[in-house]
Amino acid sequence: MSLVDAAFINLERRETPMHVAGLMIYELPPDAAPDFIKNLVRRFRSPVKLGAPWNQVLAKAPLSRLAPAMTAVSQIDFDYHVRHSALPAPGGERELGELISNLHGVWLDRSRPLWTCHIVEGLEHGRFAIYLKIHHALADGVRCMRFVEACHAMTPDQAIRAPWDGTPTTKRKPCAPADPAMTPRLGLGDVAAAVRHTATSMRWSRDHDPELIRPFSAPRSKLNGYVTNARRVATQQLEIDRLKRIAKHAGVSSNDVYLSVIGAALRAHLSAQDGLPDRSLIAAVPFSLRQLGDDANGNQVAFSWATLATDIDEPAVRLNRVHASTFAAKRHIEAMPAPLRPLLTAALAAPATLAGAAGLTQWLPPPMNLVVSNVPGPASTLYLGGARLEALYPVSIPMQGQVLNITGVSYGRHLNVGFTGSRDALPHLQRLALLSRTALDELERAYEN
Amino acid sequence: MSLVDAAFINLERRETPMHVAGLMIYELPPDAAPDFIKNLVRRFRSPVKLGAPWNQVLAKAPLSRLAPAMTAVSQIDFDYHVRHSALPAPGGERELGELISNLHGVWLDRSRPLWTCHIVEGLEHGRFAIYLKIHHALADGVRCMRFVEACHAMTPDQAIRAPWDGTPTTKRKPCAPADPAMTPRLGLGDVAAAVRHTATSMRWSRDHDPELIRPFSAPRSKLNGYVTNARRVATQQLEIDRLKRIAKHAGVSSNDVYLSVIGAALRAHLSAQDGLPDRSLIAAVPFSLRQLGDDANGNQVAFSWATLATDIDEPAVRLNRVHASTFAAKRHIEAMPAPLRPLLTAALAAPATLAGAAGLTQWLPPPMNLVVSNVPGPASTLYLGGARLEALYPVSIPMQGQVLNITGVSYGRHLNVGFTGSRDALPHLQRLALLSRTALDELERAYEN
The missing domain is CATH 3.30.559.30 (Nonribosomal peptide synthetase, condensation domain)
Structure with a gap:
């Protein structure tokens, strides 16, 4: 973990949780089945082989308070990481804003990989939302955008893919640090x-x-x-x-x-x-x-x-x-x-x-x-299982x-x-x-x- | 604050938040208006003169890390303390269990009075729930029961009263500590x-x-x-x-x-x-x-x-x-x-x-x-604004x-x-x-x- 990444762990306080999130608003596909959201939750919760940073857990070591390090786990509790929530009626901006404000004040469990994903149903005008939260030690804004891009399709394609699901970019070798002085x-x-x-x-x-x-x-x-x-x-x-x-x-x-x-x-x-x-x-x-x-x-x-x-x-x-x-x-x-x-x-x-x-x-x-x-x-416009990403x-x-x-x-x-x-x-x-x-x-x- | 109360503040850790909660399940009144829940939320959020422990905030003092003390505030942010949530369909035991498990892992904001109240709509069979969370430093189980009793009626009475709303028992003088050796x-x-x-x-x-x-x-x-x-x-x-x-x-x-x-x-x-x-x-x-x-x-x-x-x-x-x-x-x-x-x-x-x-x-x-x-x-059976308390x-x-x-x-x-x-x-x-x-x-x- 770089010094900056580690700082996001060490400087985290009750008052200042150090996670960032993406709030994505979707239009349900015009032909969406009644169990569209349920399927989405099921798909997101289905076990897959996770790569970094989705499988990264804080290592427990004598010096980990000073110099935090990450270690990979092979299995995680998807029922915990993927949350299914709903907005109270009428499911407008106000209700969504309240939920997101409250979710964003809650910090991540340090005994697990430092992310959660909340699928929120019940937005008005046939919409739903995904709030994807990740610790800043694991990814900066540009990296987060890569995950968003990787799990979406450019067409109203029907397949649903989770952001952590075989993201191709995590396998590609970083090409910038050819110059070792850069990292x-x-x-x-x-x-x-x-x-x-x-x-x-x-x-x-x-x-x-x-x-x-x-x-x-x-x-x-x-x-x-x-x-x-x-x-x-x-x-x-x-x-x-x-x-x-x-x-x-x-x-x-x-x-x-x-x-x-x-x-x-x-x-x-x-x-x-x-x-x-x-x-x-x-x-x-x-x-x-x-x-x-x-x-x-x-x-x-x-x-x-x-x-x-x-x-x-x-x-x-x-x-x-x-x-x-x-x-x-x-x-x-x-x-x-x-x-x-x-x-x-x-x-x-x-x-x-x-x-x-x-x-x-x-x-x-x-x-x-x-x-x-x-x-x-x-x-360009992105889709998740046929649902159009309206805003991000x-x-x-x-x-x-x-x-x-x-x-x-x-x-x-x-x-x-x-x-x-x-x-x-x-x-x-x-x-x-x-x-x-x-x-x-x-x-x-x-x-x- | 007694030594035991203070211990609940001082020994609180990220892994062990020190709050307790009551989960109350209600049947909507048979003649409930469509905006029954909305009214309940509005009523719970309406400003009232708060007594202890609802108005108690951790005092900021040089020694407050060692010997925490409480101080009263006259106004609080009811939109923050009273949350309106909903269960995703079908609103069964599973969905309620997930929500409550997640809420119970979230600790209370130490810059505010140490309680929140969550009104949850969308339970199946025309029901709703209230999850009322309070820091253990403020109340033990028996005291919590007093608050529950105080805000409910013994009849399907229509008036809605919040647990913190003019609770008569908070004004009565404690009668036990006549013997000062007891406290x-x-x-x-x-x-x-x-x-x-x-x-x-x-x-x-x-x-x-x-x-x-x-x-x-x-x-x-x-x-x-x-x-x-x-x-x-x-x-x-x-x-x-x-x-x-x-x-x-x-x-x-x-x-x-x-x-x-x-x-x-x-x-x-x-x-x-x-x-x-x-x-x-x-x-x-x-x-x-x-x-x-x-x-x-x-x-x-x-x-x-x-x-x-x-x-x-x-x-x-x-x-x-x-x-x-x-x-x-x-x-x-x-x-x-x-x-x-x-x-x-x-x-x-x-x-x-x-x-x-x-x-x-x-x-x-x-x-x-x-x-x-x-x-x-x-x-005996209790009611909140005509809604029967089914379980607690x-x-x-x-x-x-x-x-x-x-x-x-x-x-x-x-x-x-x-x-x-x-x-x-x-x-x-x-x-x-x-x-x-x-x-x-x-x-x-x-x-x-």
Whole structure:
């Protein structure tokens, strides 16, 4: 297990379970038999030869508290891992939101493989949902997308396949780590060196590049409260075409547009609660270190820092500020020696996470205000046993000290955005989700004129 | 918070959440409106002035890790505490069992009052269920029964009242602790003294009373495995009249008959798995220290030890052995000075619990094989908003090192027995529940001849 993977095990607390999930909404096939869901559950529960990470259990060893390791098991209790649930009537967004929020607050049993899959019937308009939860130590967002893609068909094919069922990509050899320097075995000393290197290069780059955002330069805000056990989850869909069109007009990336939209929504939401800081909110923006075809489990993610320009009212000006910061971050990363890039996560995220775990978040300046993530998902429509995958939302982790995580996953024509918050800190999360649509409209109008 | 209450907070681990629950099954009223459940949820979620223990939150203080204390809050998030769920079709015992097992493995959020209430619709035959979960630090079984009684009516009355809603008994002053020696403020020194006293008197009594069962005299068994996070729950109903009739014939107590029935079921179940120890299984049997009208929150329970005579094949002989041990325990307790009795729990249960928490259960002899509990519940039929309470099952705690808890609650003509096990240790818990009925039949036959 890499140092980053292990950190997700070691830093897990009652208040901050370290799992991520995919919430998938399906349309029942037009000709679905009455026992379609029952069959799906039966199929998902039928014993198959599991590969990693689905068969991985935390090893019990004298030092496993310090250096957790995984070991494979040959059999698992499918009745436990695959749950069959139902929504109370009318099975709308509200009922689904409540169930998912509650499920997401429950951590994974450490005596078993660290995942569960919940098949939820009773959604209105002849739909059902699957909530697939996996420990972050086992897979990052990009890896999770591979599992989603592997178990779906591109056609309304009738065969049902579980995400853990003979996933071909788990057998393919990871092709990226041809350069062994890319997946170094890291010790704490390496991380310390990386922290020093990152700090030095940050300082250096900042002097040469005033747009570069440094960690721990974020203002205090409502987003940096104490995370408790319970979750609140909200969702929103943004049309990718619209994001792209704006990006093209403005000469920026689609991700800049997404960050700018999130910034505008947060600005409006916090203003309404008299909680908008004078200085702009700062987001940590994960980026994947995986090269094409790298299907290793675990985490291959690093972080960059971006402004959300929440101090700026003008949509177009805000977008330009966001772009300037992400562009500076890109330059900074590219200037780093490639083998050091994987250390960025440890170097940048570790102080934040350690501070959170040690309960120091109220004493330290926030390393960032929140994490805003964007994971490329399936481009075309997918089917599971003939059921069309209507939407696919990520549900992620509010780390201690950052009460909100916003993650987007592209699927077909939409960027599906999941807002995962600590329940008490952000009572009106659905409003924030709605505001992100309004923000997209506004930004679009700014470029139409 | 008493030392015993505090222990339930401090000894709580990921693997052993320390909450208990009541599972109540209702018949919908014959004239129920289609929105009966919705109204029930709305009513349960409507803000009311909460009393203890429903408004009690763990206090945050520098020493709260060592000496947890509770503090009252004036407002709580009812949408969080009251959950509305549904069973997938057909809503039978299997689906309900799965849901309850899963809910019971989830621990309570420590930033909120330590209880949740789950209203479950979609049970077959026009029924619904309520699963009410509360931390054991807040209430013992007898106290829980008071809450159940307080929110129900004796007639098919239409008004719906929540268990936490103006419960009259929470306002009445506890009348038992007139003798302040009965609720002493205990320090660790007192517990140590009690351990010594208990040990001495045990030794003394054992010499004079060979029937007295001592702690740590239980044989190793499958029931003393490692408890993991997930639960398995099974239920059974035993007719109280039958228990009483046998008790009368045999000249023993109804509880002796219940213990004997449980012993016979465990004997059959473990034999079938080649896991029956040569020596008899030993149960820890909690008894209430509450005097009539004592409605204080928290725990007022002590333990005695009983043989389940699982080494004996003859039902009537087994019952006599069980009775001899409970009778000896009673004599022993009565011989103790009354003010020392409350210390029995700490003195007898603490070593077991501490050993469990410290992961020493595999090195030490088991203090007991399991806990078998029996709580007096409501005698006559109860109603909630016109819905008849059909059954009321306790769901309890497998402590570390004892993978099974068996608790019975009397309600009307039945003793409703809840079997709560650690999921992997006892895969066929429902079979054990069935065997307890067979055991009652056998015992009855033994006294008919």
